[in-house]
Amino acid sequence: MSIPQIPETAPFTLAQRAWLNGYLLGLVGTSPSAPSPLALPEIQNGSSPVKKSPLLVLYGSQTGNAEQLARRIAAESARHGYQSECLELDALPNRWNSGVEDYVVITSTWGDGDPPDNAAGFWSWIQSETAPSLSGRRYSVLALGDSTYSEFCGFGKKCDARLSALGASRILDRTECDADYDAVAAKWIESLWQAFQANGHGGVRHSENPDSRPSAQASSNGSTAPLVFDRKNPFPARFLANRRLNREGSSKDTRHFEISLAGSNLNYVVGDALAVQPCNFPRMVEELIHALGLVPEIVVPTPTKGETSLRDALLTHYEVTKPPLKLLEELAARKPDVPWQPWLVPDQKSELERYLYGRETIDLLMEAPNSGLSAVQFVSLLRKLPARSYSIASSLKAHPDEVHLTVAVVRYESHGRLRHGVCSTFLADRTPDNAPVPVYVQTSNGFRIPEESGRSMIMIGPGTGIAPFRAFLEERRAIGAVGRHWVFFGDRQADCDFLYQEEFEAMKKDGILHELDTAFSRDQAQRIYVQNRMLERSAMFWKWLEEGAHVYVCGDAKRMAKDVDAALHRIVEQEGGRSAEAAEAYVRELKKDRRYQRDVY
Ligand SMILES: Cc1cc2nc3c(=O)[nH]c(=O)nc-3n(C[C@H](O)[C@H](O)[C@H](O)COP(=O)(O)OP(=O)(O)OC[C@H]3O[C@@H](n4cnc5c(N)ncnc54)[C@H](O)[C@@H]3O)c2cc1C
Ligand SMILES: NC(=O)c1ccc[n+]([C@@H]2O[C@H](COP(=O)([O-])OP(=O)(O)OC[C@H]3O[C@@H](n4cnc5c(N)ncnc54)[C@H](OP(=O)(O)O)[C@@H]3O)[C@@H](O)[C@H]2O)c1
Ligand SMILES: Cc1cc2nc3c(=O)[nH]c(=O)nc-3n(C[C@H](O)[C@H](O)[C@H](O)COP(=O)(O)O)c2cc1C
The missing domain is CATH 1.20.990.10 (NADPH-cytochrome p450 Reductase; Chain A, domain 3)
Structure with missing residues (x-):
């Protein structure tokens, strides 16, 4: 048998290459242990002899980047004399009056300069006429974004301006981070502690307790701690399957990928995404x-x-x-x-x-x-090549050590050239058998199945938006959930674009899936979309909502998610007999109760 080779172009560090070579040669087992030059030690709370000041670390985050940074700051805070609490921005309206003076805000921007979903309530509260004076409070904003969007860090900027307008004082200027945010964010965090210190807040900075810093590096006796695979140190995973989901005659190329996580110690929860670090064409x-x-x-x-x-x-x-x-x-x-x-x-x-x-x-x-x-x-003049995220389409309970993805391959022609989406064609066309693909898990705490297994779920996912719902259903089946499940799926043509048709029909047959509505947009002259189906079944949709169902939306952010949101409002108005304002409030409440969650891109 020939030993598979890692292509020279695969984006791995030397340590990863060394580990991977060993792995492919069978020299290392399923629990890799090698020093990682990139795995940063997680800093944990040290004990401080001084009384700690309270600090609220607030985040607005859709796919976990801002949340991770916020949690890191909260974990570091004790060493800087703070007793911190880490909360999403939407929690602030109930907490601003709790006597805390120091605030740290880390937020991303979504849509077109909009807040992430878990900051939308905060944003309408802070903009309202009843917003409180924040004088006497100190804060600083770290804004995450992507400079290829026209409203670069738009929400972070708006947040900063509004907090200042309400009287809070900036303890440190806002910093804006692009897709490659690690170094800039780390520098801002360092300056933040210095700024608080200089303003006489926080306890006395005491020397660091080395025992409080677990290290992923080699210890003094030469033994090594487990290798942690994450954003800075992706896992070189192997493909198990690369299958086209569209049948002959389709105008699309949507793939089902199965990827092995064996040996990585990587875990995920349904609702999470997998990030893939691609190579260019x-x-x-x-x-x-x-x-x-x-x-x-x-x-x-x-x-x-x-x-x-x-x-x-x-x-x-x-x-x-x-x-x-x-x-x-x-x-x-x-x-x-x-x-x-x-x-x-x-x-x-x-x-x-x-x-x-x-x-x-x-x-x-x-x-x-x-x-x-x-x-x-x-x-x-160039930016670092960013990883791409994909909603995970499998449950570990149904597929131990595996992660599945549903990927629309981007190919189009413009200005006389054939274009290839970097990551989708890397996955579809440029990963020869056994060649490793660098991946890491991206936590999405804002996209989760209900905690109570008896709750019903309505899932709206046209195109690749179906991915997480395959995972949700696999998970709910595995845990024996008793709640009902309703899927709305849409794509171009019924005969060739019904992704996972057999699986969903089998789920319907065996009873885990109770309702399945489809909208095939190009099977008739007039386009029919998932929101048309929602409106056709509005009475039943409303009944499920009133009985406590959770609503999930996944897929295209630009058009579909907005139109589905409008359809949801219409159902509440029409079936619930509410005014537009009352429907708005109803939907806001759904979001607050985590009964309306979205994973849109
Ligand atoms: C949280 C999250 C979850 C996601 N989940 C999934 C998923 O489950 N499945 C999935 O397939 N994708 C998913 N995506 C999208 C995915 O991350 C990538 O953006 C997508 O695969 C395209 O990446 P690429 O590198 O192939 O294309 P890129 O090289 O990034 O090219 C895409 C860009 O090409 C341009 N473009 C595309 N078509 C045209 C056209 N016809 N004319 C002109 N310009 C055009 C657009 O600017 C577009 O942004 C998700 C994204 C996020 C943020
Ligand atoms: N370049 C390509 O060849 C190509 C092909 C497909 C997707 N993509 C890209 O890949 C991404 C993911 O594609 P995908 O396969 O997940 O799905 P998608 O392209 O978003 O389409 C899935 C289904 O949603 C329909 N749709 C379009 N507008 C809608 C709206 N406003 N409301 C509800 N449904 C709507 C589509 O219909 P219609 O398309 O018939 O209007 C189709 O039936 C998209 O963002 C797209 O940019 C590129
Ligand atoms: C659909 C979509 C829309 C986005 N819109 C913007 C935007 O308008 N402005 C911006 O600066 N960044 C935008 N971003 C980039 C995110 O803010 C960035 O990826 C950030 O790191 C995400 O952090 P989070 O995981 O904490 O939400 C967008 C990303 C996606 C996928």
């Missing part, structure tokens, strides 16, 4: 190097201090498709006649977005030939 990398007139072997810095060849850097380290603003500006400075030059001013943002739609970095380089950019200059 090799042909695109060759084209970029050619367009720049550079040689692939030239050495350039990686985003994380190391060095590598230009080819490897562009394949595994940098984002080379979505054009970054810094590159647009640099090219325009070198070649003032580039078409986007007039739109580089803030009031022309939408013109620039229109121009960039369907264009990638390669198109811009072609518009600015002989720019004279060196390899080092070029990579300094």
